[in-house]
Amino acid sequence: MMVFIENPNLLIEEFNKMSAISQKKAFITVGIEIQKEEIEILENYRKELNNLKKDFVVRNLENEANLVYCIENSLLAIQYELQMLVNIKEDKMNEAWGNLVNAQVIYGTVIRNFPFKLETEKGYLERLSDYEKLLFPKLHFQSVGGIIKNSHCSICNQKPNKCIHIKGKLYNGELCCRIITEIELEEISLVENPANKHCRIISIEHNGKKIDVLTLREESTNT
Ligand SMILES: [Zn+2]
Incomplete structure (x- = not known):
């Protein structure tokens, strides 16, 4: 209670x-x-x-x-x-x-x-x-896999093994996150249900043109 x-x-x-x-x-x-x-x-x-x-x-x-x-x-x-x-x-x-x-x-x-x-x-x-x-059309997502080399808790700043807080829970009006400061990248893979939907395929190549998947417009070449 x-x-x-x-x-x-x-x-x-x-x-x-x-x-x-x-x-x-x-x-x-x-x-x-x-x-x-x-x-x-x-x-x-x-x-x-x-x-x-x-x-x-x-x-x-x-x-x-x-x-x-x-x-x-x-x-x-x-x-x-x-x-x-x-x-x-x-x-x-x-x-x-x-x-x-x-x-x-x-x-x-x-x-x-x-x-x-x-x-x-x-x-x-x-x-x-x-x-x-x-x-929105069906989008394709990417997931980054790797080994976390260094991280700390956003509430107490301690390393995960020393911290008692739970990621995603609130403490005194603050959300607990795991802040990753160093990661060794292993792979980037395509996934259906990603942890992060911001991480998506933005454009596809079609007949040598880069097409934006949301608008189907050709992307400007200077980007
Ligand atoms: Zn903590």
């Missing part, structure tokens, strides 16, 4: 309201200027949340800090979703793909760490996966 000193219900209520409003604007038919405005509103609200989180951290209210992290990042996922729609309308497809992957990764972290039952839990990830299937 998780103990909260500060009542979390007010925060959660406000979050539900915010995300409901934002999600009404996350359709491809909604005016681009309205979506851009919503992105800015979310950006500013997240800054406020970030200050609130810092306040909780200073007061050593870990559960509260973690809750604010989750709320802030749920909204960040929606912000990326909106940004993806804007980028599609502005014909920036590589950026749009990056936005979608960011939304998926961030929301995955939220689901793993949210202290209460999340109403949208499965639904939102499914929504993002529907975008992936409907809006």
Whole structure:
């Protein structure tokens, strides 16, 4: 049982309201200027949340800090979703793909760490996966294999064998990551379900031309 000193219900209520409003604007038919405005509103609200989180951290209210992290990042996922729609309308497809992957990764972290039952839990990830299937062609991914020579924990800066933190979990409002500082590259392979969907084949060669896999446009030769 998780103990909260500060009542979390007010925060959660406000979050539900915010995300409901934002999600009404996350359709491809909604005016681009309205979506851009919503992105800015979310950006500013997240800054406020970030200050609130810092306040909780200073007061050593870990559960509260973690809750604010989750709320802030749920909204960040929606912000990326909106940004993806804007980028599609502005014909920036590589950026749009990056936005979608960011939304998926961030929301995955939220689901793993949210202290209460999340109403949208499965639904939102499914929504993002529907975008992936409907809006983008089937992409091919790469996976980098190698031996990690040097890494440390983002929370305590210790080497993995000395650290008690779990990768992907929140500690005092901060996400624990393994920071790899040295890797011995062994192979790069093509995979179906990659750990990192940013790592993808961007163009293919066809009749001596480099074709962008998202737009099918010939890539400019100076790159
Ligand atoms: Zn650690």
